[in-house]
Amino acid sequence: QVQLVESGGGVVQAGGSLRLSCAASGRTFSSYPMGWFRQAPGKEREFVSAIDYSGGTADYADSVKGRFTISRDTAKHTVDLQMNSLKPEDTAVYYCAATAPSYYGPPPVNHTAYDYWGQGTHVTVSS
Secondary structure, three states, X not given: OOEEEEEOOEXXXXXOOEEEEEEEXXXXXXXXXXXXXXXXXXXXOEEEEEEOOOOOOEEEOOOOOOOEEEEEEOOOOEEEEEEOOOOHHHOEXXXXXXXXXXXXXXXXXXXXXXXXXXXXXXXXXXO
């Protein structure tokens, strides 16, 4: 089992920055890809970013490329999402996710590839 706990959400003005962090426990942290997804009110959950087990490969949604950066710290068992130049349309609940132990391949962008989810952290960007 994997337990994921997100932190770092809050309210920020457009153009500002936030750093989300996801703390993982319960399984060998370095063995699986992890991702960030978000869900705005009335909308489907959407992919934001993902990173492979080593931190060497990352992927981003087009809407956040150049503004968001994902990273992982194997020693601290954390995956962070640095969000810069925030826009009102970034407002959502952000979720951290981890794949199943059997997953093999590049960091997935489809939420169905993830078996473990955090409780989410709210991000509100005011205009």
